Amino acid sequence: MKSLSFSVSAVALAISALALSGMPSTSTASEQPVPEWPQARYSGTPTIEDVLGYPAGSRISSPEQIQTYFQALAQAHPDQVKLFDYGETWQGRPLFYAAIGSEENIAQLNAIKTDMQRLADPRSINSREARQLIESLPASVWIANSVHGNEISPAEAAMVTAWHLLSSSDERTQSMLENTIIYFDPLQNPDGRARFVSRYYATLGLEPSADRLSAEHNEPWPNGRTNHYLFDMNRDWIALTQPETKGRVAALLETYPLIFVDSHEMGGDLSYYFTPEAHPYNPFITSEQREGLNWVGENNALWFDTFGFDYFTREIFDAFYPGYGASWPLYHGSLAMTYEMGSARGHEFKTRDGEILTYADGVQRNFVAFMATIETASQRRQDLLQRFYNYRQQGIEQGSRGAVRSYIFSNTRDLAGNRKLMALLVAQGIEVGQATEGFRACGESYEQGAYVVQASQPGYHLIRTLLDTNVPMDEEFLAEQERLRANNLPDQIYDVTAWSLPLMFNVDMDVCQQQPRVATTPVNTQRILPGEVVNADAEFGFVVPWGDMNSGRFLTAALREGLLVRSSDLKFTHANGIEYPAGSLIVPRAGNPEELTAVVQQLASATGAQVTGLDKSWMRDGPNVGSVNMKRMHAPNIALLWDEPASVLSAGSTRFIIEREFNYPVTAIRPAQLRAADLSHYQVLILPASSGGSYDQALGKSGRENLRQWVQRGGVLITLGNATRFAVSGDAPLLNSSLEQKAQVNELADLASAGRTDGVLIDNDDEHQRHIRNPNAQPDWVSGIIARTAVDQEHWLTAGIHEELHAMFIGNDIYTPLRINHGRNVVNYIGADNVLASGYMWAETQQQIAHKPLLMVQPEGNGMIISFTQEPNFRAYLDGMHVLFMNSIFRGAAHARPLR
Known part of the structure; x- marks a missing residue:
């Protein structure tokens, strides 16, 4: 990590720019000062109003304003504040954290980080050295804010808390600074917050509206929750797909904070949530950690009682999935927790109880929670250090004898x-x-x-x-x-x-x-190793075996270079005696530029592909290069439906995978344009999963007919997850499958016209439950499991895919298989006894999904419909699905027959 530098003139220029920005003023600054803290005596540290021109909690600060204020604090207190850059967002905004503590602790900050890294590895120190570190090191708290960009008050509270720590001279606060390093990650999602702030103030009128029906409280698609690629970054910690998460994890492995607070907001009708979390707990969270979480919760409760703030614990937000910010640090031995403040989602919000919740209310309550947590760390310093060390030591012991x-x-x-x-x-x-x-x-x-x-x-x-x-x-x-x-x-x-x-x-x-x-x-953190070319001077051309993302990236790079590339529908054995899987790429010299060798070498190095030069085209077995089974690959123009009713997360992860994993451009098109637009420029159109709205309503009859005609002329329509409902709906569905109702629901007798039916005897509670069930029920919702599927090895769509593939199953959409006269079910869930690979699934749903399709393809005129019944791009961490998704785009486009 590198320290951020800045100058007085830079801060002054930023403040001047803010003053001239012309943003609308508000008249709803909090009546009480923010922050409010008992016995606080403040010195001359610059306030938010001094630097940004408005009182704390009276405006929703932009990412640039938040950075400006922390720079001002570092300038005013260079011996107590250090700023560190840990990355940059997709939109180029800086990601940074601030370390705040006593002058003595900040002077020793690098040594403290090094000593925490030593304590984190008990193999590197003996018991005496560990004891010395535990007795001497300060505690540490990392307060991470607003990972969801429209959860606004935590980021503001980070500024308020930092100001209080630096300007208050009361004994309690000074003790915290002496015993604790406080790391503020003030803004985990600058791009999302910038989207929210811009749109919020664009809707603001003469004064803020507290009405939940107002435009202020109803963000347009996509809202500010997600980052640039529309990721919920609070689910990204185990996948590290986004730069914000990658940088944050690296910073945590450098600092090893003992307490990690992930500060969020929730619906404005709720009060305040803090640790301990709801059940179930992940089994790798220890009883000592759970006790520590209670320490934090109990002290928070004492302070909330002091201020008369309502709160609740344990009822929601569990600690099972490890991909949250409030979970991941636990598995390194820290305490990690979620804080959730009822959100005003603007300046004012009228709750269902009739109270007016203000932005300043959220800032103040977060401030109190942050201070209470810092106090717990200060008071429990040695216990926290000891337990952190114990967790790491016990891990080594369990791994060596378990x-x-x-x-x-x-x-x-x-x-x-x-x-x-x-x-x-x-x-x-x-x-x-x-x-x-x-x-x-x-x-x-x-x-x-x-x-x-x-x-x-x-x-x-x-x-x-x-x-x-x-x-x-x-x-x-x-x-x-x-x-x-x-x-x-x-x-x-x-x-x-x-x-x-x-x-x-x-x-x-x-x-x-x-x-x-x-x-x-x-092994290091390099995700793609350079590929190589064997026999680079071969006379005929080159072959790239298909089946992983190295070869996939080579394909897209070659197409963007304008190279002639063919892909085999069948496996083949070359004259060199090597068998190549279906999908393997042939790049002949004929029809390609003279400098082909240099281009292929550069592409192999950049993509990781393993390329072999071929002296001749002769195949011992399988199709020759001129066969109809050797499809020429074209560079398709890809369109992605963008905007409601598409799921923000599905649209974002799909675009991310194509653009950042496949390295290929995508054009986002809104539904209104798809109703009647000429789509002939595009060869592939993707419908992301829906967030609950209807594609039928969004596209209408004209949109459906426009898509049908486009497919018949040679387009490839790909539906993801519940977008497949659109393909199977209507009087003339695009896909001859259908959604299933819940299997084995006992039908109730039809009511006679007089409102009577045959009498029944109900013997017990189970029988009673059977009789009150909805006879038209859908399958019960499954929160998310990993299922085993069987892959049709003889279809071109599954070229290079292993015979067994793991996929997520989420929700309750189960589709009937296509009949053979309509199309092919190329990937299907396996039998009920073995279909569940990981997770927990309702027994009857497990029975019902057996042998049902995950991936279907149906020809339609010169084009086709390819439907994934589940989301293949879920959270962009199903890497095993990437090649199959790539096949649906690029091999699908090669198998369509548009007029070129």
Whole structure:
């Protein structure tokens, strides 16, 4: 991390720009001063009003204003404030954190970071050195704010809390500074906040409206919650797809804070939520950590009682999924927690109880929660340090003598996926080695290049959480969910129940009960290794084996270079004796530029592809280059439906994967244009999953007919997740499948015209529940599991895909298979006994999805409809689905027959 530098003139210029910005004024500044704190005595530290021109809590500060204020604090207190840059957003906004403490602690900040890194690795120090560090180091709190850009008050409260810590001379605050380093990450999502602030003030009239119906409180699509690529970054911690998350994780591994606060907002009708979290807890969170979370919660409660603020705990926001900001640090030994303030979502909000909630109210309550948490860290300094060390030490011990001692990845299939996964683990503080020679372990033989993750390291708990096939939920909790469901009540499962990275990457992993004895080299965070070209001077051209993202990136790069590329629908064996899988790419010299060798070498290096030169075109087996089964690949123009009713998250992750993983451009088109626009310029059109609205309503009859005609002329329409409902709906559906109702629902007898029916005897509660069920019910909602699917190896759409593929199943959309005269079901869930790979699923849903389609393709004129019944791009962390999605775009476009 590098320290941020700035000058007085830079701050002055920023303030002047703000004064001239012409933003509308408001007359709703808080009547009480913000902050309010007992016995506070303040010195001359510049206030928010001094620097930005308005009192704290009276305006929603922009990202630039927040940065300007922290720069002013660092300028005013250079011995107590240090600013550090940890990255940049997609839109170029800086990401930074501030370290605040006593002059003595800030002077020793680099040494404190180094000592925390030593304490984090008990292998590097002896017990005496550990004891000395625990006795001498300050505690530390990391306060992360507004990861959702429209959750506005936490970021403002970070400025207020920082000002209070630096300007208050009361004994309580000074003690906190002496015992604690406070890290403020004031704005985790600058791009989302900028979107919210701009749109909010664009709707503001003469005075703010508290009416929840007002435009101020109803953001247009996409709202400010997400970042530039429309990601919910509070789910990104185990995938690290976004620069904001990558940079933050790196900063945390440098500082190792003992308490991590992830400060959010929720609906304005709720009060304030803080730790402890709801059940279920992840089993790799220890009882000591849960006790520590109660320390924080109890002290927060004392302070909220002092101020007369309402709060609640434990009822929602569980601690099971590890991909939250309030979860991930726990698996490194810290305490991590969610704070949620009821949001005014502007200056004022009228609650259902008739009270007016103001922005300043949120800022003040967050401030109190932050101060209470800092106080807990200060008072529990040595306990927190000891427990952090214990967690890391126990991890090493459990990994060295437990049932799971190592994870081995063979790396013989999907070089790109294995490498990216290993780099992802390393980026999260996990040590990974790559074998320098072949070896045997647990009765299996592995080749040189296999990856080994030893469990006996400080990150043991995170390793188990990320790599275990299944992380079980508490049995009592699950029994309660089944009881609720049996009584027709909603379950309490908050998020996905499965996230095993090896399953989502669809790579081969073995769990071993021994530590392999083999020399390894440490893996770094480089996700794509340079590819190479063998036999570069070959006379005929080049072949690239298909099946991973290295070859996928090579394809898109070659198409964007204008190269002639062919792809085989079938596997083939070249005259060199090597068998190549279906989908493999042929780049002949004929028809390509004279400098082809140099271009291919550059593309291989950049994409990671393994390329082999071919001296001749002759194939021993399979199609020759001139076969109809060798399709010429074209560079398709891709359109993506953008705006309501598309799900923000589905649209964003789909665009991200195509643009940033495939390195290929996408054109976003709004539904209104799709109603009648000439789409002949596009070869592929993608409908993201819907957020609940109707594509039928958004597109209307004219839009549906326009799409149908475009498909018939040779377009490829791809539907994702519940967008497939649009394809199967209407009098003349585009796809001859249909949504299923819940299976085995006992139909109730029809009521006679007189309102009577045959009498029945109900013997027990179970029978009563059966009789009151909705006979037209949909399958029960599944929060998110990983399912096993079987892949049709003989269809061009699945070229290069392994015979078994893991996919997420979320929701309750189950589709009937296509009949053979209509199309093909190319990926299907396997039998009920084995379909569940990870997570928790209702038994009857598990039975019902068996042998149902995940991916269907149906020809229509010169084009086709390709439908994923589940979202293949969910959170952009289903890397094992990327090649299949790429096939649907690029191989789909190659198999369509438009007039070119």
